[in-house]
Amino acid sequence: MNTILIIIEFLGTFAFAISGIRMAAAKHFDWFGGYVVGLATAIGGGTIRDVMLGLTPFWMTKSIYIICTAAALMLVILFKKRLTQLHNTWFLFDTLGLALFTIAGIQKSLYAGFPFWVAIIMGCITGAAGGVIRDVLINEVPLIFRKEIYAIACLIGGVVYQLCSLLGFNLEIASLFSFISVVVVRILAVKYKISLPVLNEDDVSEGEK
Template sequence: MPSFVTILDFVGTFAFAISGIRLASAKRFDWFGAYVVGLATAIGGGTIRDVLLDVTPAWMTDPMYLICTAFAMFFVILFGKYVIRLNNTFFIFDTIGLALFTVVGFSKAYALGYPFWIAIIMGSITGAAGGVLRDIFINEIPLIFRKEIYAMACVIGGLVYWICLMLDMESVLAQIIGGVTVFVARILAVKYKITLPILKGDPEP
């Protein structure tokens, strides 16, 4: 039976892939281009995390990541007119992927014996880096560099996850609470327009 973290990983892969493919379809990419964007969104953060942790990237040992992205591609093809028309579809799937991948990244780094602050960074990279690649591929300013609370939601969720572990909470419950924290932090930040301060400087000539 797959572990709870493995299930989160695959669900997060599916959600992130849909967010990438949905944006690619809005940019009128062909099927192959949309699949590449979805795949980069789904595995980009995890690949960077695994390289930094000196382990083989998960998608190189398990084809399910490629298969999950293919299912996401078919999902968008079949329900494209509903997925593309709904303006909040991207936000929902992106936020789900962000929450789940933060938990997966934190869990993997922490299980390898790294301190909690490294685990939080790895969780943030897993959650946010795929979105950066997605936005670069579709020629948009990455969300992580805008005013929106994005990577900070990962940091907050990672901290809550670690605190739950320090309180000797069951790992599955701690993972759920950590993921929900990321999801809620992102939702509340967008709903109430909570942003980080903008670094002001001289405008470009």
């Protein structure tokens, strides 16, 4: 369990760090600003999760996550011209980070002895909260509050994980199916512009009359 969780958190950290640094680069942040945004994106959700679970934040016990973010920054700096041409790559990194951290949040919550409904919520927080912090730092409306399917993908991934557990699948298979479900939901939602209904000020005003 511990080994799998560490691998998932490491991969998720790298994927989310690149996603955050990319957004900072689009806003013309300097290198330090890019690192801060990348780090906040990578560890933000997991930090909130661990605090809520009463655990020591995962990045405070191993420096590898700080180093991982620095490596992501160097990768973006060294291959900036090449990476700017790969628009779909940025979306892929964000989606992979979302799926990996959702699984990490679920597994860590269950490992700590919490019920599965708590684990699903923690999976959503782990996957989506880092992106919220990132968007706030770069002065954007958080993606989770806009039309794109984001946190809903985390919820679906959590439900799939639970179904796999109930069906008797082992940890690796449950993680794999959960990962695939989050990635597929995100890709299909963006490709076919699937979104939740948007709140309209006129609708609210009519309800108050």
